[in-house]
Amino acid sequence: MSMQAEIIAVGTELLLGHTVNSDAAHVGRELSALGIDVLHSCVVGDNPGRLEEALREAFARSDLVITTGGLGPTEDDLTKETIAAVLEMPLEEDADSLARLKEYFGERRMGPNQYKQVLLPRGSQALPNRIGTAPGCYACRADGKAVAMLPGPPRELLPMLREQLVPILAARTQACICSHMVRTFAQGEGDAALRLAELTGLANPSTATYATDGEMFVRVTAKAASADAAEALAAPTLARVRELLGDVVYGVDVDNLESVVVPELARRGQTVATAESCTGGLLAASITDVPGSSAVFRTGVVTYANESKTRLLGVPEELLARVGAVSEEVARHMAAAVRERAGSHWGIGITGIAGPDGGTAEKPVGLVYIALAGADRTWLRVMRPQGRYMGRQWTRRRAVGHGLDMLRRALTGLEVELQASTRGRF
Amino acid sequence: MSMQAEIIAVGTELLLGHTVNSDAAHVGRELSALGIDVLHSCVVGDNPGRLEEALREAFARSDLVITTGGLGPTEDDLTKETIAAVLEMPLEEDADSLARLKEYFGERRMGPNQYKQVLLPRGSQALPNRIGTAPGCYACRADGKAVAMLPGPPRELLPMLREQLVPILAARTQACICSHMVRTFAQGEGDAALRLAELTGLANPSTATYATDGEMFVRVTAKAASADAAEALAAPTLARVRELLGDVVYGVDVDNLESVVVPELARRGQTVATAESCTGGLLAASITDVPGSSAVFRTGVVTYANESKTRLLGVPEELLARVGAVSEEVARHMAAAVRERAGSHWGIGITGIAGPDGGTAEKPVGLVYIALAGADRTWLRVMRPQGRYMGRQWTRRRAVGHGLDMLRRALTGLEVELQASTRGRF
Secondary structure, rough: OOOEEEEEEHHHHHOOOOOOOOHHHHHHHHHHHOOEEEEEEEEEEOOHHHHHHHHHHHHOOOOOEEOOOOOOOOOOOOOOHHHHHHHOOOEEEOOHHHHHHHHHHHOOOOOOHHHHHEEEEEEEEEOOOOOOOOOOEEEEEEOOOOEEOOOOOOHHHHHHHHHHHHHHHHHOOOOOEEEEEEEEEEEHHHHHHHHHHHHOOOOEEEEEEEEOEEEEEEEEEEEOOHHHHHHHHHHHHHHHHHHHHHEEEEEEOOOHHHHHHHHHOOOOHOOEEEEEOOOOOOOHHHHHHOOOOHHHHHEEEEOOOOOHHHHHHHHHHHHHHHOOOOHHHHHHHHHHHHHHHHHOEEEEEEEEOOOOOOOOOOOOOOOOOEEOOOOOOEEEEOOOOOOOOOHHHHHHEEEEEEEHHHHHHHHHHOOOOOHHHHOOOO | OOOEEEEEEEOHHHOOOOOEHHHHHHHHHHHHOOOOEEEEEEOOOOHHHHHHHHHHHHHEEEEEEEOOOOOOOOOOOOOOHHHHHHHHEEEOOOOHHHHHHHHHOOOOOOOOOOHHHHEOOOEEEOOOOOOOOOOOOEEEEEOOOOOEEEEOHHHHHHHOOOOOOHHHHHOOOOOOEEEEEEEOOOOOHHHHHHHHHHHHHOOOOOEEEEEEEEEEEEEEEEEEOHHOOOOOOOHHHHHHHHHHHHEEEEEEEOHHHHHHHHHHHHHHOEEEEEOOOOOOHHHHHHHHOOOHHOOOOEEEEEEEHHHHHHHHHEEEOHHHHHHHHOHHHHHHHHHHHHHHHHOOEEEEEEEOOOOOOOOOOOOOOOOEEEEOOOOEEEEEEEEOOOOOOOOHHHHHHHHHHHHHHHEEEEHOOOOOOOOOHHOOOO
């Protein structure tokens, strides 16, 4: 049975744009993985009248309504009260939720509004909150219309969604879907869409391309009667996507480059050290964002000033004076020196001009040199702004991506120094 | 004249949750700053039928509809075609947009679908795209109903929105609004809401509290006939918020702690150096994310492994063996050593267990020591998980926040070592 769902995010701060609605994305992703179609998603302010209107519209056309936000202790938090009224399920104290709330506060004072969080619609199932104070809940009426209420803070919503709501919904739906994300680096979306043209028109499996800042990815989705059948249906398309895109693909169903590079290093018992100038620690922070990275990363230096490059990495003052800190030579020296001093298998050096200031005609803002040093040689890539400076943050992230991509390619025996002209815009 | 607007975000990837709808937040923020009420915001997939339905509903109840996404070169990009049909404004080639597109591609091959991006509804005003290929546009019908179409990628949307659409809309609206954001660190939302109770019930100026991961902020908004009158109306409330919250307030209308700390250091001609273990470069990356940070930051080290702590910072092996790397003593040593070796005015040292693995009964996951070394003394804060581990990313970000907050407080002569018990949960 195919189920239709919609998402109602509650909170004036979402309409005003003070908060980004990442909750809807989390919910959409989990529902689509269950094969539940999400055809509507909207935002409603902290206004009971408009929330009621949105709820009535949603229940009229969908089987399942998921709300996010408005469960907290303040007077603005009116989601449960409004849903209880629309569904005619009066609010009642939930004993387990009350016990959890008391435990949460322990000896600290419980604020006057805290208690209302443990009032849930009669006959609903509480979804305990591992992180915060407001429990969620799931209620299914006799006519099969269901509603799930989740808290607004993503830290609270995510575990409740994945650990508690998804199993409940999985039991209700039959159609099985599988979905895989193919991730690439240094590949333009337009070019990828052309390469994948033979696939993007098909409905099942479907193939779609997405571009986010500096990366392009491809989603392959198949729907069938069982999970195995869906996987079997997706497999040839997935293989064809990899074949058409080639070795710019760095992984399938992975989060990012660092989550590929860290286990690749660990599998080989190898380590990497980092020496950063314009990225200022972002490369080290990306690597160490991966749990277990301590096995492959021991040392990083952020040599932002010239004297730090000389003191920590032995970059000769003469070289800095002659070719400048932002140069191929200095990037190569940084990579090789940090590798040697840290006693690691690999060293990555990054130096450039992240901007917005500090550029010259010869060395414009956005110019970055990225070097990777191994035992036998040092590779280099150059990011050139090509007339269009993409901003400080983009430049820093992209440079980090290049460093990780170079290491990935070196580890797996691929060509490391890609040419911008053949691989889309660097 | 009060204007009502709504936002329609177009893209199946938004419903599926592959992309987070940050565009709606950007648009909502700019519109509310213009005093334009946003009462509805929704997401529609790449489906012309449902987009048409959403457009007709929106035009029926609002004066202004802003769409995001669906302007690109692929076959899924149908926003303009659908709006042109609904508004009965046929698409025509826009000569300036075509010239810009040709310039963008230069000698590179233009894909077969690129041309359709320069077709705009007759009588509309093109909004050139500084970053990507798809221009936006603004169209106002004779009956005063207006529509603005913005591209989906935030990098493209943001400059177009701020530089081109906002001036157009500002000319149409009369009511002036001013809005200020008060940012705090180490202050719980519930506690803040209680402290601000005398203000949060008032409508103009309005005062609202928001909590995001690890921080709490307060928005004060006033509406009046002129910008000056709105500012004058907001001023006493803003002052009262600061008075009620005290020195946990680190800034008003600032982005984050680092964007306060970097100029504070620069103003004093002072510098900071960083020594990081569990945060793995995130503190250095945060500081260097601020343009101009090279004046105050020269050196950072990421001493993830014990031997790095000994080699780069001289932490005695005996100390590491006796008290462990995650200890008050090692944090203090790291801060003092990096300060001394970098020759900087301040040193920050962070060591802890970001998790999810590596904890023990005595030193649980989430335990982090943060030390700040100055000329005369070294201060320390401890993050204790209090039975609830908040995740690797939260723990790392929060530790970075503590390091920056300690430096901010030391620079401005405030007490540095806050107690968890009196200041909300660390």
